[in-house]
Amino acid sequence: MTQARLMDGTALARRIVEETAKRAADLTERTGSAPCLATVLVGEDPASVTYVRMKRNRCRTAGITSRHVPLPADTTTEQVVATLRELSADPGVHGILLQHPMGPHIDERAAFEAIAPQKDVDGVTFASFATMSFGLPGFVSCTPGGIMRLLDEYGVDPAGRRAVVVGRSAILGKPAGMLLLARDATVTYCHSRTTDLSAAVREADIVVAAVGRPRLIRGQDVKPGAVVIDAGYSPGNVGDVDFDSAVERASLITPVPGGVGPMTIATLLEQTVDAAARQLGV
Missing domain, CATH: 3.40.50.720 (NAD(P)-binding Rossmann-like Domain)
Incomplete structure (x- = not known):
């Protein structure tokens, strides 16, 4: 039997990011506001630090502003929730990424649910799962x-x-x-x-x-x-x-x-620009 063809996620992701960058530039020119993704990281787990850094670097490639919010490892669920609610209420932030997994002392589901659905560009909330399942407008995981x-x-x-x-x-x-x-x-x-x-x-x-x-x-x-x-x-x-x-x-x-892997990040960036466009009304 012939060997399988490889599904090249790197090449497809590159094309998606290039198109996303064009959309982000157009959005910025039309509104004066660049799409902004806020990343929240609890603690300093090496793998999580690397993932967040990678995502922020990709944001720059796509013309998306990134705002990083590092929190200490001993941050409580209540403090994480408060941070996410604050970002959800900030009109300068269009998408929110809460890096996970977090420590076992944090109620991850409660934290996710503190993200406003219109800014849930990682597709982690109940609302996003429901809209995705029913085929309604929203964000996919x-x-x-x-x-x-x-x-x-x-x-x-x-x-x-x-x-x-x-x-x-x-x-x-x-x-x-x-x-x-x-x-x-x-x-x-x-x-x-x-x-x-x-x-x-x-x-x-x-x-x-x-x-x-x-x-x-x-x-x-x-x-x-x-x-x-x-x-x-x-x-x-x-x-x-x-x-x-x-x-x-x-x-x-x-x-x-x-x-x-590359497709995950490309989808995140694409949905961030989608979120910004909706919030800015264009």
């Missing part, structure tokens, strides 16, 4: 949104296909399944309690691996010709899929890195 853009780029129509989503997190697995369902896929969610995961995956025309367990999906589990989207990442550039074996059976597959 960035990683699932990026996954759908990749499928479109490579001509993969989910309609009528069996899609298996491995993982059920509120901002990745669950919304990915809902977006696929909205495109008429038949969706199965799998998770840590699923019996015989391999059997479920073998039925899938589209596999979305989003569980955070390195090399959980093996090549022998992949249906020949399936489309494999690896949204996992573990140290050492390892995804949730055993790439070397899966690439021999899939028709399309995302690499790690260079697949889903």
Whole structure:
């Protein structure tokens, strides 16, 4: 069997960011206000610090102003909520990104819900999940949104296909399944309690691996010709899929890195400009 084609998220993300930069420049010229993304980081976890720095650098590339709000590791839930409500009320801020995960002492859901829906460009609130699920105007969770853009780029129509989503997190697995369902896929969610995961995956025309367990999906589990989207990442550039074996059976597959990751950031920037345009009335 021919090896799978790689789904190049880096190249597609670059094009999206270039288009987003043009829109941001036009918006700034027309309104006198540049789109602004506020990033909030609790503590100094090295990975989180790196992610936030990367996102702020991409903002500069796209002509988006970034405002960073660092908070000490011992910040309470109440303090995080107060910070997010303040940013939500600030007309100079158009989008808000709360970097997660946070410490176990913080109620993450309460923090997310302090973000105004019109500024939830990361798609993490109840309101965003609801509008996404019902196909109404709003913001999608960035990683699932990026996954759908990749499928479109490579001509993969989910309609009528069996899609298996491995993982059920509120901002990745669950919304990915809902977006696929909205495109008429038949969706199965799998998770840590699923019996015989391999059997479920073998039925899938589209596999979305989003569980955070390195090399959980093996090549022998992949249906020949399936489309494999690896949204996992573990140290050492390892995804949730055993790439070397899966690439021999899939028709399309995302690499790690260079697949889903760049699309997540590109979607965040695009939605920030969308949010600014709505708030500025243009």
